[in-house]
Structures are given as structure tokens and as C-alpha cells.
Amino acid sequence: MRVSPRFVGHLGVADVATVANAALGFVAAAVATVDVHLAARLLLLAAIADGVDGVLAGIYGGSDVGPLLDSLADVASFGVAPALLVFVVADGEWGRSAGALDARLAAALVVATLFVAMAVVRLGLYAAYDSDGESTEGVQTTLAATVIALLVLAGVPHLLGVSTATLLILVAGVSVYLMVAPVPYPDLYTRDQLVFGGLQGLAILLPNALGKLFPRVLLVFALGYLLLAPRFYWREG
Template sequence: MQPRFLGQLGVADLVTAANAAIGFVAVATATVDPELTARLILLAAIADGLDGVIARIRGGTAIGPFLDSLADVASFGVAPAALVYAVATADATTVSEDPFAIAALIISALYVSMAIVRLGFYMLHDCEKPETEGVQTTLAATVLAVTYLAGIGDPTVLVAMAAAFTYLMVAPVTYPDLYARDAVVLGGLQALAIGVPTAVNRVFPRSLLLFAVAYLVLAPFVYWRDTGS
């Protein structure tokens, strides 16, 4: 018997499925190699952008957008939460007796929950628009991962950032999609941050962090796009 999906998935959908697999590996390695987890989250972000490019060039499938959001749950919901929790509890012996570890667990769980809510509302309202409401899960995950790669691995900072993104992902703030040229720059920085994260005093993760934070803070106000309306 042939698999149900045989002949119904496109190349872009295969990249999306690979994105989900990368997300799982990122989660699985969080407690033993947080730096690898952070790099894998950035790799998943590249795959997330690549599947959209392939879909535009080769044509997408009806199931593609749904697969994309499901993959995002793994790579940009669960994986960054696992990274934050792993870093926050690296020195904890018993989570139930460590107030900070308990707080990290609760915040990480809420982060995953709000990521799922945000992705659900994106599919319902925003997937056909050139902008979206709330911080993108990809952006939130990228900022968390690259903060760690940039050498800012203080558990308190990461937990506080995860707490902020838990709200920002569902906040009533509109973010425009990136222009293609800016997406290429972002992808290039992501690739360099993955490949040589410690080169030249971590210049690539730090540059990517600056880029991502600038978009996070400024995009709703100054990053205007011509939508033709």
C-alpha cells in the first residue's frame, strides 16, 4: 500500500517536513549541547524561508501552508522553549525545589502555548496578507537562539526574553513581511552564524542579533511596504 501523501507533496513541502525534523533534533540536543540547539533553530529558520521561495518558483500545494505552521510549532515553538529551559536549569539539581527552575518551566510552557495560538490565528487571518499581527514565531525563536550564540547566555536574560515574547507573539502589533533583499541578508547572516558562530569575537551572531532586534523594535513603525492599496 502506498502512503497517502505520495504524489500530493511538492518539493517545498519536503523542505517544510525537514524543518520539523530539524526542530525535533534541536529539542533533543538542548540539554546536552545548547549551542547546537541554537544553531539548529537558525537552520530551521533558513528552511522556513527556503520552502516559501521554492513554493513561489515551482508552485505550492494546498496542504503546504498547514504543514508550514505545524513545522513551526516544533522549530520555533518547542525548540526555543527547550533551549531556554535547558540553559535555565543547567545547574539545578531538583526542579521542584528551585524557584527559578519552576519559573523557567512555566514560562517555557507558556511560550509554546502562545506560539501555537499565534500560528493558529496566523492561519485564520494573516496567511494571505503582506503583514501579520504579533511578533512572528520565527523572529522570536531567532532572537532567543542568536542571543545565546552571541555570548549572552545568562539564564535570567533568556527567561526574561522568553517571557516577553510570550506576550509579544499575541500582542496587537502589526509586522510587515520582509522585503526579498532583506530576507537574503538575514539568511546570509543566519548561515554565517550557524557555520562560524565564534569567529571574530562572535561577529556574525552579534550582527544577526542587531538586525533581528532592529526589525523587532522598528518594523511596526518605519518598515513600510507598498501593498498597492
């Protein structure tokens, strides 16, 4: 009788990074309840793991279970974790009144719930229809989660003079539609993936250096891709 775990012989090298992505998503969700800035950095680290699994799959080959694991991991890291982060920030700013949900907090809960639901739908559609192509319809869950994390790290609400909760709820609400919008997004070139990964690493390690420079630069890149890629970033040929 076999005594080794069932995954032995079924998972590849890339799948280890995918599982690490899922684990980081859980840690980010748990940490969000006590330290939203650390949770935001963990979300960026999960995004790096998400990119690494693709690189490793290209080098060592993928497994049959890899695409399924990827979508499941992304639900945790880029669906549940950022949604919980948004709700925790709202709860911290607005709290509870008279033992009931404040109207604003209730709205945050609705938006966070819809964010998770649409992330699941988007990832399911991707696995079924887009995983083998060079583009995908709708904003990637990784990108939506990254923008939310960077808004926290870059101090954008302070710059705009609005509350963090208000801005995060607005961005999460827009993302609810964008994740399932019929808008094609081309995959990044490898060189651009490396630039994003490098900036993510700097934003994780040095989030407050040089006046929050690295999170802010990365946010500009992320928003640039979000707004311009459907029209201007298509691959040649």
C-alpha cells in the first residue's frame, strides 16, 4: 500500500510556487485583521509567486493539475484576501454603531462580497476559455488586488484627501465590473513582467523609502496597464 502523499508524482516544480501563492493569500487575509500594511505587502508577494509559477512552468513544464491549482490559489490570494483587506480598513475607520452594521460598513461588506464573487467567476472563465491564449477578457484578479494593495502602501488616500476606506471601496467596486468586462487584456511581455516583479520586490522590502517611491511608481505602472493596455499594448503579429 502506498504511504506517500497523493500529490507526489502529480505536482510539478511550478505547482510549488502556486501553492505558495495560495498560502500567502491566507496569511495576507489573516494579517489584514491586525496590520493592513503588512497584509498589502503580502499580497504583492503572492503576486510575485503567481508570476514565478508561470516562469517555472515555462522552464520545467506544467502539470495536468497546474491550471486548476492556479485558479484555486488566485481565489484565495486575489479574491478573498483583498476583499477582506478592504472590509477590515472600512471596519477600522467606521466601526460598528449600536450593535449593528453602520450603513457605510454594510456597503463595504456588499462590495467586498461582490469582489470575491466576481473574482471566482472571472477565474473560472479564464480557466475555461483564456488560459491557452495570449490575452484574456476582463481585468486580471492579480492586477485588481495589486492596485488595492498599492493604494494602501502608496498613501494615495492621504494625497487625495479622502479616507482610505472610501477610496478602497470605490476601487473594489469598479473592479467588480472590470474583472468580468468584455475588454481584452494582452499578456505582458517577459521584459515587462521582470520590471513589474522588480518593482514589486522593492515595494515589499522598502515600502516607505524615498517618500513611498516604489509603491507609487509601481501603482503608476499598474494603472497604466489597466487603462491603456486594451488599446495600446497588443503584441506584434
